[in-house]
Every structure is written in structure tokens, then in C-alpha cells.
Amino acid sequence: MKGKFMYALPIIPIGIGLAAMAVGSGEKANAEQDKIERGKYLVTIMGCTDCHSPHGPDGKPIKGLEFSGHPANAPLPKWEPKMLEEGILATMGLTMTAFAGPFGVSVGGNLTPDDETGIGKLTEEMLIESWRTGNHWKEDKRPVLPPMPMEPYSHITDDDIRAILAYLKSLKPIKNQPPKSIVAPPPTH
Numbered sequence: 001m002k003g004k005f006m007y008a009l010p011i012i013p014i015g016i017g018l019a020a021m022a023v024g025s026g027e028k029a030n031a032e033q034d035k036i037e038r039g040k041y042l043v044t045i046m047g048c049t050d051c052h053s054p055h056g057p058d059g060k061p062i063k064g065l066e067f068s069g070h071p072a073n074a075p076l077p078k079w080e081p082k083m084l085e086e087g088i089l090a091t092m093g094l095t096m097t098a099f100a101g102p103f104g105v106s107v108g109g110n111l112t113p114d115d116e117t118g119i120g121k122l123t124e125e126m127l128i129e130s131w132r133t134g135n136h137w138k139e140d141k142r143p144v145l146p147p148m149p150m151e152p153y154s155h156i157t158d159d160d161i162r163a164i165l166a167y168l169k170s171l172k173p174i175k176n177q178p179p180k181s182i183v184a185p186p187p188t189h
């Protein structure tokens, strides 16, 4: 009887340890899920889909292509300075994902987690730095062009930026390389 009891003793702490580990990893998974949910909420109310999802002629995002950016083969919008006299500040491409104006041609990027064409390699630190400074995370730290709402977004908290990225990284990666934005040369007069 005594012998049996002594064998059982060391097993008790191991059992408690395992139970604690299970609770610990469960909590971690829940925290990650909460972060993704928060990110989904923010991405929805901040309207990312408006400019980063290709839209059909009905003005609605095309199903299955959400967040994949300006389609690689879609034409870019045209704009020239004399349009200002006609009261046109900027134009928008067919899919509502590219914009032309005095700033150049600004192309909504692929926000799905594809490593080569999307945000697969974008880290939390890189996105926080981009939104604090207004500079692009990938393209040689140049200022991000309108209409990406950099000024309003620069007031977001670090945790909310992390949550947005966690949600975007939870999406299905879509391979689509939008053309590069064209930064207009600075005015000469």
C-alpha cells in the first residue's frame, strides 16, 4: 500500500503541470483569435476594402478577390493638369483600385498575405513605422500617395495596427501583382 502511494506522488505535479500548459496554450489561442477579430472589425470600419478590393461595374467588391489590390492586367487611370480647369482633381480606374491626379498614379496594393505580391513579408514593426512616418513599407520609404488615408490612420494605436495586420495575415493569400504607383515629378514652377 505504502509503495503504491510513493509511485503515485511524482505523477501528481506532472499532471498539474500538463493541465496548466493546456490552459496556457488555450489562452494564447484565444488571445490570437481576439486580436484577429479586433483586426477584422477595424479593417471593416476603416474601409480598406474600398480601395484595396477590385470592384465590378455595380460598384461592389468582386467576390473572391477581396483585398487583392488593383488587378495586374487592369488599365491605369489617366489624368492631365488641364483637367483641373474642368474641375477634375483626380480620376479613378475601372475597378476603383487605382487613382490618378497631380500626385501621380496611386495603385491600391495587394493586402492578402502572399509573400511576393502581397503583405506576406510585412511585419508589425514595419507597418507601425509606415503609419507613424507616412512612408511606404516596401518602396524605398517614399511618402505614401493619396487617397490612402495616411493622416487619419497615423492616429491609430500600435495595438490596433498589430490587430489589423493579424487579420490581414489570416486571409487566404491571392497572387496578384498590381503595377507600381507612379510618383509625379514635383512641379517645376
Ligand code: HEC
Pocket (backbone or CB within 6 Å): 042, 043, 046, 047, 048, 049, 050, 051, 052, 097, 098, 099, 106, 107, 108, 109, 111, 130, 131, 135, 136, 137, 138, 143, 144, 145, 146, 147, 148, 149, 164, 181
Ligand atoms: C481611399 C482609398 C484607400 C483606403 C480606404 C485604404 N487604402 Fe491603403 N492604399 C491606397 C492606395 C491608393 C495605396 C497606394 C499608395 C502609394 O503607392 O503611395 C495604398 C497603400 C497602402 C499600403 C502600402 C503603403 C504603406 O502603408 O506602407 C498599405 C499597407 C495599405 N494601403 C493598407 C491599407 C489598410 C490596412 C487600409 C484600411 C485600414 C487601407 N489601406 C485603406 C488606398 C486606400
